[in-house]
Amino acid sequence: MLKIKKLFKNFYFILGLDSFLTIEKWKNYENLLKICNFIVCSRDDFDKKYLEKFLKTLNINKYIFLLDYQQKYIPQGEKVIFLKIPRLEISSTLIKKYLKLGLDIYPFVPEKVWLFLKTKFEGGKRLNV
Secondary structure (H helix, E strand, O other), X not given: OHHHHHHOOOOEEEEEHHHXXXXXXXXXXXXXXXXXXXXXEEOXXXXXXXXXXXXXXXXXXXXXXXXXXXXXOOOOOOOEEXXXXXXXXXXXXXXXXXXXXXXXXXXXXXXXXHHHHHHHEEOOEEOOO
């Protein structure tokens, strides 16, 4: 893991709030806290007081709460960035179902993902590309 830290100046671990709140149960989580920063995403509002207490138990004092997921830059120097993201009623299962049926997934995924998948599937069948 330390090799990764040397390769990348700023290494971000992106995860959901529910996973972040269980980090103390992870094997060697202390190493992760040392080598990377975290972007913690949630579709719901953050309970800032609760999270501030939780961060203290991890000895983290550099963090920020962002409510605009379309922010153009990542704040530097923060160990944890809490990011509120929009709630989308979509799942990977639904996307796979749409692809199998030959339906358009454009409204559900970013344009680059749509363009990539469009080259891999045609009429519900996976192309050998």
